[in-house]
Amino acid sequence: MPIATTPNQTEPALTDVRQSLITLIKQADRAGANELLDAWANRHGHEEVFKMLLEPALTAIGESITGEKHTLAQAYVASKVAEDMLTKAMNQPGGNAATEPTKGPVVLGNAESDFHALGRRMVATMLRSKGWVIHDLGNDVPASEFVDKALETGARIIGVSAMTMTTAQGIRDVRREIDARGLSGRIQLAVGGAVFLVMPGLLEEVGGDGTAANMFAAPSLFDRLWDQSIQAEATL
Amino acid sequence: MNSMQRFSNLLAGQPTDRRPFTLVLSLYGARLTGCPLDQHYSDPAAYTQGQAAVRETFLPDVLFAPVCTALIGAAFGAKLRFLTGNAPIIAAPAIESVQEWHRLHVPDPDRQPHLLYVREALRRLVAEHRGQVPVAALFLAPFDIPMMVMGMGPWMETVLFDRPTAERIARDLIPFFVKTANRLFEDGADYLLLPCAFASPGIMPREIVEQFSRPILAHALAQVRGPVALHHLDHPLLSYLDLLAGLPAVSAFSLAQADSLSRAREVIGPGPLLLSGPETQLLRKGATTEIEAICRAMLEDRRDDRRFILCNSGADVLFDTPPENIHAVRHAVESFGSSPA
Incomplete structure (x- = not known):
């Protein structure tokens, strides 16, 4: 399946390579995807891999899996492939994981009493691949810790993940903590997790400023919330 | 006609006074009795009182032994955290990675306290409602148990990227699955409810279900001595x-x-029971009129399908679901009338 080339062979069309990458990821073929990306990186460098192949492929996958064909496994493979390439890029001489100008920082974590790390880690990988600097606080994070870390690092966004209806209620505490410290607007609250997909209205119920349908949509959400934070601060 | 007679007639092709219906009200029993949740999920007597209250309040045609998958992880050594308003969750997995699997001790359903709690609650339910209401018990497929033991991420990683190890672990768990499932039947379960995460269209690609999940499930279920209901989890x-x-x-x-x-009936054929109904989130937030209308529409859609049973879709009914919304499901069934032979 991977479109292998040698120096003597004609370069395959970029669209064909992208499509091969998409197919490999959807088939959960991490090794095949890495092989294809490594071959491209050898020719064009890691930065080009992100710009020309990985980011467009991830965007295309994100758009195609918003329907019924979405599987968690496919999203997971996509995040692992992105993580693999980030690691390789960082290990290059003078390497920098960020493929775009650095953004952030932002703070991520699971709501208090929530221990479902998978989604948070996948979102963190997607954000890092887009140049965001992440402070990941892990699972079971108290509301005050989120806000303390945001203040300490200058983060304009706190991203809180919750898997269940019960643990999502813990996000209300983060909202209250932000508001109580007079940081409303300045610090935006991004929320996510499976429960937000099946329960319309939960975003408003817990006081979130925005959510994303899947990890592929997270970078654009964070771009929007970052802008909202700057605008809110300008109006203060 | 009581619930057991209703089911017997349904399965025998005889008319019933009304359609059977049920809701998964395992957690909700604690709301009705006011029982603290740490007691509800550890004391069989307290749990049984909750199901008695469920039966008295809502008249469902199936009761449930404790619905709590975290207890299975805890049986392997995972650490539980009890919550307010929800079943306990796993706060720390028994192991952090698949490389540690070899040091685990597979629990014995005849000795392990969490499994004994589920079994004793089931036995008490069966004894208390014998001949009147069927009782269902929940368990996990061999390929889903590791998810509760090491967490979703490490197990997903193993299934996707180290299939031989995943197959070995899942197959090693089949004897535990079979023994526990058959103990639940010996304890009186009328049905085993089996959610299948790693055979779900929302989680696994079709190819992996064909190559990995289905063969394991087929091997395991061939040794089970009772009827099994496969559950959709949160995904179609x-x-x-x-x-x-x-x-x-x-x-x-x-x-x-x-x-x-x-379409589902076309695929599965005329024999198997088909259960579906309003989602738990709709039950929690929807208006009673909306819920009743949805239930009526589903019953009407299945008017000629004698083996359809109205049941909530999704997992356990949420703790803060208004009781009138649960009553709305029952009202829909009662007003719909009798079931054809």
Whole structure:
């Protein structure tokens, strides 16, 4: 399946390579995807891999899996492939994981009493691949810790993940903590997790400023919330 | 006609006074009795009182032994955290990675306290409601148990990227699965409810279900001595029903509200029971009129399908669901009338 080339062979069309990458990821073929990306990186460098192949492929996958064909496994493979390439890029001489100008920082974590790390880690990988600097606080994070870390690092966004209806209620505490410290607007609250997909209205119920349908949509959400934070601060 | 007679008639092709219905009200029993949740999920007597209150309040046609998958992880050594308003969750897995699997001790359902709690609650339910209401018990498929032991991420990683190890672990768990499932039947369970995460269209690609999940499930279920209902979890199941139909012991499918029931019936054939109904989130937030209308529409859609049972889709009914919304499901069934022979 991977479109292998040698120096003597004609370069395959970029669209064909992208499509091969998409197919490999959807088939959960991490090794095949890495092989294809490594071959491209050898020719064009890691930065080009992100710009020309990985980011467009991830965007295309994100758009195609918003329907019924979405599987968690496919999203997971996509995040692992992105993580693999980030690691390789960082290990290059003078390497920098960020493929775009650095953004952030932002703070991520699971709501208090929530221990479902998978989604948070996948979102963190997607954000890092887009140049965001992440402070990941892990699972079971108290509301005050989120806000303390945001203040300490200058983060304009706190991203809180919750898997269940019960643990999502813990996000209300983060909202209250932000508001109580007079940081409303300045610090935006991004929320996510499976429960937000099946329960319309939960975003408003817990006081979130925005959510994303899947990890592929997270970078654009964070771009929007970052802008909202700057605008809110300008109006203060 | 009591619930047991209703089911007997339904399965025998005889008329019933009304359609059977049920809701998964395992957690909700604690709300009705006011029992602290740490006691509800550790004291069989307290749990049984909750199900008695469920029966008295809502008259469902099936009661449930404790629905709490975290207890299975805890039986392997995972650390539980008890919550307010929800079943306990796993706060720390028994192991952090698949490399540690070899140091685990597979629990014995005849000795392990969490499993004994479930079994004793089941036995008490059966004794208390014998001959009146069927009782269902929940367990996990061999390929889903590791998810509760090491967490979703490490197990997903293993299934996707180290298939031989995943197969070895899942197959090693089959004897535990079979023994526990058969103990639950010996304890009186009328049905085993089996959610299948790693055979779900929302989680696994079809190829992996064909190559990995289905063969393991087929091998395991061939040794189970009672009827099994496969559950959709939170995702529509229709697109994989062709893979799951015809598995040994499987005689019922619990589908999502979004699944097409007529198409599902075409796929599974006339024999298996088909369960579906309003999602738990709708039950929690919807208006009673909306819930009743949805239930009526589903019943009307299945008017000629004698083996359809109205049941909530999704997992356990949420703790803060208004009781009038649960009553709305029952009202829909009662007003719909009798079931054809």
